[in-house]
Amino acid sequence: MQTALLLPETERNERARITPQARRRREDRPALGLPLTIRNLRKSFGDNEVLRGIDLHIPAGQFVAIVGKSGCGKSTLLRLIAGLDKIDAGAISFGEAARPEDIRVMFQEPRLLPWARVLSNVEVGLGRDRASQDAHPRAEHALTEVGLADKRDQWPSVLSGGQKQRVALARALVSQPRVLAFDEPLGALDALTRISMQRLLERVWRDQGFTAILVTHDVAEAVALADRVLVIEEGRIAHDATVNAPRPRERGSVELAGLEGSILRHLLSADDRT
């Protein structure tokens, strides 16, 4: 596991709290990611054609970031992958039959139920297993995973923005999803909280092995987290860059900065053309 010297204190604590049982549990049942294949995907809202034919294959367990200007269709693509909107044309397949619990989404807003304690909010994520015997321990385990085990009996209203987002992450993780889609989950957080959340996302992704799809407008975030960065322009994939930098990645390294620069140039050159 990675060790970084400049970890914020909260995160260092939360690592220390992960119990040996939790580790063993993960090894018992490695939740393997699902591969994802998209063929000629199209989506329009009225006269506005948002996606104009997307072809894409994501291997199992890959961390893919999708960047692009606002309105380019990146969030629409994510919503289609997560099954939140109807597909107009084309197909999305997950290699094998996926249960609803296998695909989870995390939004920019935490979307916690204000009238449920933190632990019950996490239990919501169990889907059909909510009523099962081990719902409680599973939810507690997921809370421990994000370092908030001590907040289990709190109301969401007393948590900070970053803590709420971590509860939302625990809720998404509790069913051990095989594809996890993030729709700018860190967009509303302050810079320091963002960085510690990015580290948390990377850690749970490495531990659990799900396929991660992250929509973001922050190219630096995309480059720091993803194996592969897709640039979407006017409803098509305009650029597909692989990030080969070894993990743990050092923020602001020359290699990442170079890559970030080239992706940004790509995004901005589209501006000049129009």
Add this chain to the structure above:
Amino acid sequence: MSLIDSIPLRRSFGLPRADGLIQWIVPLVIIVIWQIASVIGLVPTRVLPAPSDVALAGWKLLLSGELVRNIWVSFWRASIGFLIGGSIGFAFGLANGLSQLSAKLTDTTLQMVRNVPHLALIPLVILWFGIDESAKLFLVALGVFFPIYLNTLHGIRTVDPQLIEMGRIYGMSDGELFRRVIFPGALPSIFVGIRFALGIMWLTLIVAETIAASSGLGYMAMQAREFMLIDVVVLSILIYALLGKLADTASHLLERLTLAWHPAFQKR
């Protein structure tokens, strides 16, 4: 550990108790000024009897059992009418908030009826029901119906759609979605409806009792007016005030219990 350490800080200043008493200072001061004004003859007792006279009248009525009987009758009418009108309003609010079809079918009609002042129906109600119990219950139920209907409907329609989408994504069935997301989300608004309805409940009942009744607080006040017993009239008015406060406190308590998650109800 010393003894003082074991006492919570707030308790040691005696604050909670003062909080409870502080709200009664203004009513008490008013009564004291009123008493003084009566005693020195500033207010003629034919216009407004002194608080002590009102209390004496209350004591006499209490001994004769008349006061308790009338309060009980009024209280019973108010609660039964509230329950009937409130449940029907709640049911319509749920139905129209959850189903487009139901809303299209009934909402326009209900909005039309709502704009008829329900007390304007008193002559009609007397013709229908006489001055029977059912007349009063009908009026109270009708008055209570609309605030509860409107606020339940509003509450359900304004539940955060993002939360509903979240519930659907996480595989909640319709029943579960209602129980876990929609109903708790609508609850604060439903309570607003209940508090409005409680006010309307007393208003309707008192008007109905003064016009057409042979028992109850409103009847007691009207009888007293006939016999020029102004102290009893004032007593009835004071009892309305107290009952209104009681109903409000009860609904507030219920809010505190069920809306503990709400930042407005959290103790610091």
